[in-house]
Amino acid sequence: MGIIIKPIVTEKQTSITNKKENRVGFRVTPKANKSQVKAAIELLYGVNVVKINTMNYDGKRKSRYTKSGVISGKESAFKKAIVTLKEGEKIDFFGNV
Numbered sequence: 001m002g003i004i005i006k007p008i009v010t011e012k013q014t015s016i017t018n019k020k021e022n023r024v025g026f027r028v029t030p031k032a033n034k035s036q037v038k039a040a041i042e043l044l045y046g047v048n049v050v051k052i053n054t055m056n057y058d059g060k061r062k063s064r065y066t067k068s069g070v071i072s073g074k075e076s077a078f079k080k081a082i083v084t085l086k087e088g089e090k091i092d093f094f095g096n097v
Contacts, residue, residue, distance in 0.1 A: 003040040020086040048086035
């Protein structure tokens with residue numbers, strides 16, 4: 001489908017998941033809407049999605065100092081989706097590890 005790019009497994013997202021077991025974060029394509037994200041999650045992981053919150057992030061400006069001078073650039077912008085699953089369901093990303 002190409003809607004879901006990757007799951008978000010950061011320290012901040014893990015703390016959200018620890019507080020509420022049925023919430024998972026994903027990085028999605030910027031043009032995807034909530035119904036497309038819901039259909040993709042239900043198809044890929046076989047779970048029931050109750051609610052989706054999406055947020056767009058702008059790319060941050062970065063600069064670093066090197067021998068040849070200052071190099072400045074920008075991180076890419078992305079869209080994040082926080083998916084709330086039906087009570088009692090969860091997605092295990094590290095089950096096969």
